[in-house]
Amino acid sequence: MKHEGLLYIISAPSGTGKTTLLKRVMSYFPDIRFSVSYTTRPPRSDERDGKDYHFISPQQFQQMVEKGAFAEWAEVLGNRYGTALDSIRESRFQGVDLILDIDSQGARQIGEHFNGGVFIFIFPPSLEALRQRLNDRKVDGQEVIQFRVAQARDEMKQAKWYDYIIVNERVEEAAEQLKSIIIAERCRRERVLKRIGISKL
Amino acid sequence: MKHEGLLYIISAPSGTGKTTLLKRVMSYFPDIRFSVSYTTRPPRSDERDGKDYHFISPQQFQQMVEKGAFAEWAEVLGNRYGTALDSIRESRFQGVDLILDIDSQGARQIGEHFNGGVFIFIFPPSLEALRQRLNDRKVDGQEVIQFRVAQARDEMKQAKWYDYIIVNERVEEAAEQLKSIIIAERCRRERVLKRIGISKL
Numbered sequence: 125m126k127h128e129g130l131l132y133i134i135s136a137p138s139g140t141g142k143t144t145l146l147k148r149v150m151s152y153f154p155d156i157r158f159s160v161s162y163t164t165r166p167p168r169s170d171e172r173d174g175k176d177y178h179f180i181s182p183q184q185f186q187q188m189v190e191k192g193a194f195a196e197w198a199e200v201l202g203n204r205y206g207t208a209l210d211s212i213r214e215s216r217f218q219g220v221d222l223i224l225d226i227d228s229q230g231a232r233q234i235g236e237h238f239n240g241g242v243f244i245f246i247f248p249p250s251l252e253a254l255r256q257r258l259n260d261r262k263v264d265g266q267e268v269i270q271f272r273v274a275q276a277r278d279e280m281k282q283a284k285w286y287d288y289i290i291v292n293e294r295v296e297e298a299a300e301q302l303k304s305i306i307i308a309e310r311c312r313r314e315r316v317l318k319r320i321g322i323s324k325l
Numbered sequence: 326m327k328h329e330g331l332l333y334i335i336s337a338p339s340g341t342g343k344t345t346l347l348k349r350v351m352s353y354f355p356d357i358r359f360s361v362s363y364t365t366r367p368p369r370s371d372e373r374d375g376k377d378y379h380f381i382s383p384q385q386f387q388q389m390v391e392k393g394a395f396a397e398w399a400e401v402l403g404n405r406y407g408t409a410l411d412s413i414r415e416s417r418f419q420g421v422d423l424i425l426d427i428d429s430q431g432a433r434q435i436g437e438h439f440n441g442g443v444f445i446f447i448f449p450p451s452l453e454a455l456r457q458r459l460n461d462r463k464v465d466g467q468e469v470i471q472f473r474v475a476q477a478r479d480e481m482k483q484a485k486w487y488d489y490i491i492v493n494e495r496v497e498e499a500a501e502q503l504k505s506i507i508i509a510e511r512c513r514r515e516r517v518l519k520r521i522g523i524s525k526l
Contacts, residue, residue, distance in 0.1 A: 245514070247521075288509065289517035301512050308489065308509035311502050313446070316490035320448075 127318050130221040131212065131238055132156075132306060133231045135283075136246035137276030139258040141292045145246065146225065148299040153306065157215055159224045162188065165203035168263075196226060196233035201268070205230070212238065221306075228282035242309050244302065245283040249293040251276060328519050331422040332413065332439055333357075333507060334432045336484075337447035338477030340459040342493045346447065347426065349500040354507065358416055360425045363389065366404035369464075378406075397427060397434035402469070406431070413439065422507075429483035443510050445503065446484040450494040452477060 136142035150158055162178045164185050173179050180188075185204050188194060197206030207224060215222040216238070224234060234241055248254035254276055258269045283289055288305050292298040309315075337343035351359055363379045365386050374380045381389075386405050389395060398407030408425060416423040417439070425435060435442055449455035455477055459470045484490055489506050493499040510516070 283514065284518070286514050288512045289514050290512055291517065291521065301508055304505035304508035305512060307502055307505035311489045311491055311506060313484065313487050313490050316448075316492065317485070320492065 127219050127315065128240075129216040129219050130309060130315075131216070131234065131241040132221065132223045132244060132309075133234055133241050134223060134225050134244045134246065134302075135228050135231050135279070135286070136292075137248065137254060137279050138272045139254050139261065139276070140246050140248045141257070141295060141298070142225065142246050144295055145292060145299055145302060146223065148295070149302045149306070150223070152303055153221075156221045156223055156306070159207055159211060159215075159222050161226070162194075162197075162206045162208065163203060165205070195237050196230035198227060198229045200227070201271070207234070209237070221310075228279055231282075231286075242288070242305070243286040244288045244290065244305060245280075245286040246298070247280060247283070247289055247291045248276065249291060328420050328516065329441075330417040330420050331510060331516075332417070332435065332442040333422065333424045333445060333510075334435055334442050335424060335426050335445045335447065335503075336429050336432050336480070336487070337493075338449065338455060338480050339473045340455050340462065340477070341447050341449045342458070342496060342499070343426065343447050345496055346491075346493060346500055346503060347424065349496070350503045350507070351424070353504055354422075357422045357424055357507070360408055360412060360416075360423050362427070363395075363398075363407045363409065364404060366406070396438050397431035399428060399430045401428070402472070408435070410438070422511075429480055432483075432487075443489070443506070444487040445489045445491065445506060446481075446487040447499070447503075448481060448484070448490055448492045449477065450492060 134142065134146070150156060160174065160178055162180055162185060164180065164182045167173065167177070167179050171177065185206065188206065189197060193208055193210070194206040195209040195212050197204060207226060207230065212222060226234070231243060248257070251273055255269065255273050258264060258272055264272065290298050290301045335343065335347070351357060361375065361379055363381055363386060365381065365383045368374065368378070368380050372378065386407065389407065390398060394409055394411070395407040396410040396413050398405060408427060408431065413423060427435070432444060449458070452474055456470065456474050459465060459473055465473065491499050491502045
């Protein structure tokens with residue numbers, strides 16, 4: 125039997141540079157799948173349905189909630205985001221490692237549903253640096269930026285129950301750290317022993 | 326205050342390629358110190374006193390044992406090997422991470438003396454591959470090789486309480502894994518929070 129796929133749960137306040145980081149690291153691991161969330165938020169110009177998100181209507185989302193189809197879901201700034209239980213189960217069963225990009229609220233729900241997830245929190249270098257990045261990105265207005273920074277401060281408090289923290293000061297270094305965490309977790313004793321078979325001992 | 330230095334405890338049966346592996350990885354981390362053991366075994370032609378080992382007489386070793394100067398010590402094939410308590414305490418206090426290259430017996434003693442060590446076990450690809458490597462090395466006679474392979478089998482059973490296992494099939498990959506474990510352990514939540522200060526939250 126194949127080994128069970130690992131879950132890497134990655135949380136980061138908006139503007140931490142998580143997307144860039146994930147893209148770099150994913151390109152290094154062609155065997156890792158990225159979990160595509162469902163959302164009711166409209167796509168940005170550079171986002172593609174089925175790749176960045178599954179874009180669905182509030183009605184469809186509500187139906188999935190009622191059917192218990194989500195492993196986790198949350199509402200942020202009036203939009204809903206969720207991860208389908210089925211896609212996680214499928215990856216685990218296939219022995220494919222999966223990266224979930226979700227906030228701490230969702231991460232906690234995942235932790236309740238599944239054992240052995242690896243929880244990684246990405247910090248901005250500072251809240252001031254975060255505000256600066258959000259400004260530079262020119263996506264959100266001042267009010268939303270203020271909200272996001274306050275939210276980041278709250279979110280970062282949740283890092284206290286995560287396994288790892290990466291401070292994204294320089295993206296190369298942060299990417300190296302994320303990559304290392306993924307490789308190291310695959311070297312955990314119980315996983316290696318399962319993979320090579322106890323017969324080795 | 327500086328953070329406390331980490332202890333990386335690395336065990337591997339003789340002939341696993343550990344020395345090559347460690348050299349590669351140490352060159353990547355100029356800030357990590359390598360713990361130099363004491364031994365009563367005579368130096369090989371390429372070994373230097375104070376760098377590879379502290380070579381001392383059986384009498385000197387016995388004195389250190391009696392003074393309780395060792396964090397761990399063991400006897401293998403009639404030679405004694407030990408790690409001085411002082412050198413570990415010093416590194417920890419200075420906030421310097423330390424790599425200890427010791428067998429499982431010694432590793433267990435370290436685990437009893439110090440908290441929070443990272444225990445890494447290196448496997449040969451197989452026992453047959455190990456026998457081959459020991460033959461190729463042309464250091465030991467057949468009887469010693471037989472002993473080392475039997476000892477390796479016993480040693481590998483001890484891996485069951487280590488944190489990580491690296492199977493040294495290809496040295497590049499194994500070195501990458503060891504490097505990753507070191508980087509990942511430095512990203513552990515409690516260590517990062519200590520380093521950046523809780524004020525960040």
